[in-house]
Amino acid sequence: xxxxxxxxFATLCIFILFxxxxxxxxxxxxxxxxxxxxxxxxxxxxxxxxxxxRFSKSDDYxxxxxxxxxxxxxxxxxxxxxxxxxxxxSNKFLLEFExxxxxxxxxxxxxxxxxxxxxxxxxxxxxxNIINKFDNSIELTFGxxxxxxxxxEPFAYRNVVVPYDLQPTTGAIGFAVHLFSSYDLNxxxxxxxxxxxEINNHNNANxxxxxxxxxxxFLSQLIIENLSGLIQLxxxxxxxxxxxxxxxxxxxxxxxxxxxQLNYNxxxxxxxxxxxxxxxxxxxxxxxxxxYSAAINLSYILPLN
Amino acid sequence: xxxLIFLIAILIxxxxxxxxxxxxxxxxxxLPPGILEFSLFAREYEIKIGNLTEITAVITPPxxxxxxxxxxxxxxxxxxxxxxxxSNCCASKPKIICTIIDKSGNRASKSIEITVVE
Numbered sequence: 001x002x003x004x005x006x007x008x009f010a011t012l013c014i015f016i017l018f019x020x021x022x023x024x025x026x027x028x029x030x031x032x033x034x035x036x037x038x039x040x041x042x043x044x045x046x047x048x049x050x051x052x053x054r055f056s057k058s059d060d061y062x063x064x065x066x067x068x069x070x071x072x073x074x075x076x077x078x079x080x081x082x083x084x085x086x087x088x089x090s091n092k093f094l095l096e097f098e099x100x101x102x103x104x105x106x107x108x109x110x111x112x113x114x115x116x117x118x119x120x121x122x123x124x125x126x127x128x129n130i131i132n133k134f135d136n137s138i139e140l141t142f143g144x145x146x147x148x149x150x151x152x153e154p155f156a157y158r159n160v161v162v163p164y165d166l167q168p169t170t171g172a173i174g175f176a177v178h179l180f181s182s183y184d185l186n187x188x189x190x191x192x193x194x195x196x197x198e199i200n201n202h203n204n205a206n207x208x209x210x211x212x213x214x215x216x217x218f219l220s221q222l223i224i225e226n227l228s229g230l231i232q233l234x235x236x237x238x239x240x241x242x243x244x245x246x247x248x249x250x251x252x253x254x255x256x257x258x259x260x261q262l263n264y265n266x267x268x269x270x271x272x273x274x275x276x277x278x279x280x281x282x283x284x285x286x287x288x289x290x291x292y293s294a295a296i297n298l299s300y301i302l303p304l305n
Numbered sequence: 306x307x308x309l310i311f312l313i314a315i316l317i318x319x320x321x322x323x324x325x326x327x328x329x330x331x332x333x334x335x336l337p338p339g340i341l342e343f344s345l346f347a348r349e350y351e352i353k354i355g356n357l358t359e360i361t362a363v364i365t366p367p368x369x370x371x372x373x374x375x376x377x378x379x380x381x382x383x384x385x386x387x388x389x390x391x392s393n394c395c396a397s398k399p400k401i402i403c404t405i406i407d408k409s410g411n412r413a414s415k416s417i418e419i420t421v422v423e
Contacts, residue, residue, distance in 0.1 A: 061394070072355045072381070072394040111357070111390060112383035154376070158385035161376035243378065250395040286354075286395050 036272060037192045037218050037230070038299045040180050041129040041141045042088030045304040050084040056276075056293035062283040073288050075108040080120070094127040096143070102168040107288075115157050118168040119150040123176055137184040147174035152204050164207060164241065165251075165288075171203035192218035202242070210239035210252050226266060232259035234276070240284060250285030270299040337411035341365045344415060345403055347391075351420040354395060358419060361388045362403045374404040380421065393421045 038050055056078050061071035082100035089095055099122035106115045125145030132139050149169040154161045179195040198212040216234040223229050233256070240252040258279050263272045274295040281289050336343055342365035349358040362373055364387075375382045378400045380393030391401055402416040 072392055107381070109381065109383055109392070114381060114383065156374065156376075159372065159374045160382045160385050160389065161374075163377075163379075163381050248379075288394070 036084075036274075036297045036299060037182070037194070037220065038270065038297075039084075039086075039178075039194060040139050040182060041092070041094050041127065041132060042086055042301070043303075044088050044090045046088040047302045047304060048086040048299065049302075050082075050297060050299045052082045052295050052297040054078075054080045054082065054293055054295040056080075056290060058288050058290045060289045060291060061286060062281055062289040063286045065280065065282045067289075068286065071288060073107045073109060076106065076288050078105040079103040091132075092129045094129070094141070094143070096123075096125040096127060096145070098123040098125070098145075105166050105168060107163070107166055114160075114162050114166060116155045116162045116166045116168055118155055121147045121149050121169050121174065123147045125176065125178060127178060127180070139180070139182045141178070141180040143176075143178035143180070145176035145178065147176055147198065147200070149173070149203075154203075154205060164209075170200050170209045171205075172201040172208070174198055174200040188222035190218075190220045192216070192220070194218070206244050208242040210241050213237040220263070226264060228263045228265065230261035230263055230272075232261060232274075233257070234259060250287055252284040253287065253289075254280070254282040255290065256280035268301040270297075272297040272299070336413050337371075337405065337407040337409070339366075339369055339407070340371075340405070340413070343405060343413055345401070345417045347401075347417055347419060350417070351422060352392070354421055354423060355392060357383075357390045357392045359388060360391055360401055360403075360417070360419075362405065362415070364405065370408065372406040374406065375402070377401050391419060395421065396423050397421045 036050055036052070038048060042048055058076040059071070059074065061068050080100055080102050082098070084096060084098040086094050086096040100120045102117050102120060104115060104117050106113055123145045125143045127141050127143030130140045130142055132141075147170075149171050151169065152171045154171060155167050155169075156162065175198070177197045179193075181193045183191045185191055194214075194216045196212075196214045198214075200209045200211070202208040214234065214236055216232050218230050218232045220228050220230045236253070236255040236257070238252050241248040255278050257276045259274055259276045261272055261274045263270055274297060276293045276295070278290055278292070283289055342363070344363050345360060346363055347358050347360045349356075352358045364371065373386055375385070375389055377391060379395075379397045380391060380399050382401070383390040383392070391399075393399060398418055398420050400416045400418050402414055404412055404414040406412045
């Protein structure tokens with residue numbers, strides 16, 4: 001229990017440290033969140049595959065936490081297929097590969113629609129299990145990852161380079177830190193705390209996408225046999241982007257989402273339906289804000305032995 | 306298993322070492338053969354937030370077949386080809402860059418600055 005309090009305290013410290021220098025843009029450059037709790041340690045020689053499809057819509061403009069009229073973009077959307085494959089190297093070490101493909105990212109203007117598509121950044125992570133005891137009633141896993149793009153060239157639609165927030169990839173390398181913890185409240189209920197920080201390097205255009213700090217608290221409760229309900233509270237903090245080392249005033253945000261989920265479990269197979277709704281939005285400058293997103297996640301665990 | 310980790314590490318290092326900063330495309334003076342003049346004109350050089358300005362690449366002689374590539378340091382370029390439209394949500398002084406490419410792959414770039422005000 002003391003460990004759980006330590007994790008909560010560490011997460012709060014991270015929030016406080018980065019609270020005052022944040023911002024983001026509408027269309028989620030980088031790897032959208034899968035929203036799953038299937039990210040913990042695996043036993044040796046076990047493979048876990050998560051595949052998810054996410055749809056997101058944005059059509060409001062915000063300045064600070066205030067909705068404002070007359071946005072330049074009438075509608076912004078993305079459709080994304082993400083994947084995460086984990087391999088248990090031992091009962092303590094997990095190797096994970098994560099990435100995805102934007103089927104479409106679009107912004108509708110009064111006279112035109114600008115589109116983009118392609119692979120997002122990919123991430124290779126090594127996770128180490130620090131605590132896994134009391135018959136697996138508590139878990140604490142820490143990880144570090146290396147982010148890399150499949151291309152460093154900016155995406156151009158009809159020979160026109162699309163805006164930064166519409167690019168499918170940052171076009172730059174980066175690093176990630178993971179923290180995963182879970183705690184069994186009782187036989188039917190479980191609490192998860194998942195944190196991820198991402199830091200990006202500059203790309204070929206000398207544009208640096210802001211740092212991203214994602215922290216989620218999940219509470220899972222068994223409803224009937226094999227069917228669980230989950231409620232996720234997720235905080236997303238993005239710091240300001242930089243162009244030629246100059247901060248971009250209209251980038252960076254603090255968002256708080258509530259995400260109800262339904263999970264159906266059948267042996268090694270899980271299917272999860274997720275709906276993300278922002279309950280608090282704060283955008284630096286003036287930005288297109290996320291309205292909602294929804295995802296379906298499929299997860300499969302396969303022992304190699 | 307060790308071989309797999311080693312291969313992934315090599316892949317990551319290879320990708321990381323390829324990264325380097327290139328300067329933004331900017332004005333190049335040498336024009337592709339057959340082109341006497343290349344310039345950019347905006348209908349308005351100062352626009353209000355959310356308004357559009359038309360930007361045209363003017364080529365002399367105008368009959369030469371070229372590919373036009375556009376990019377902006379901030380904001381959005383709409384349309385494609387010789388004439389495009391530019392707008393931005395926010396006050397800024399973006400640079401709009403146009404690169405022309407002829408059939409032989411010769412290229413030249415020009416840029417103009419637009420001021421977006423509240």
